[in-house]
Amino acid sequence: VQVRTTATVSVSEAPTLTRSAAVTVTVAGSACLPPELNTTLAINKSGPTTARARATIVHSLRVTNTGFVTARNVVIQDPVPRGMAVVKRPTGAVFVKGVVRWAIGDLGPGESAVVSVALKTTSGSAATRCNIGIADAANAPRVTSRLCTRFAAVAGVGFVPTPVTG
Secondary structure: OOEEEEEEEOOOOOOOOOOOEEEEEEEOOHHHOOHHHOOOEEEEEEOOOEEEOOOOEEEEEEEEEOOOOOEEEEEEEEEOOOOEEEOOOOOOEEEEOOEEEEEEEEEOOOOEEEEEEEEEEOOOOOEEEEEEEEEEEOOEEEEEEEEEEEEEOOOOOOOOOOOOOO
16 A cells, blocks of 8 residues: 655745645555555354363454454454364464464455354363464554463373382
């Protein structure tokens, strides 16, 4: 996007100045977009807050364009927490370097997109796993939502008994 403005420049201390000049300034880059071209997003990450270790859980992410103009090239990302694994790559997503990523495209004002991913722990031990869902667009700042799940140990898994001697 180019923003173009024209201004008349005159100098009051130069009594012999009889002309004015038109000056054109071009500013490029998304950080320089006029406010009416930017929008805002909201994200909500949901899922269970407690579960048994090794059980499959589903995290859902809802991204909504809360602004007044179309959000362009919306992307949702869900980094998989350490100690968790994706059960199956979600439809429409790519999984690269531990991050599930959906390219949503454009979202009009008030529109939402919802994506989900099934995860499970890689251990039967008790643990709390947290991660942050991320959404951004070409004309909107990044937003995040954090979710933590506390996993209860599975009986007999993750526990190594001390050998009895003598």
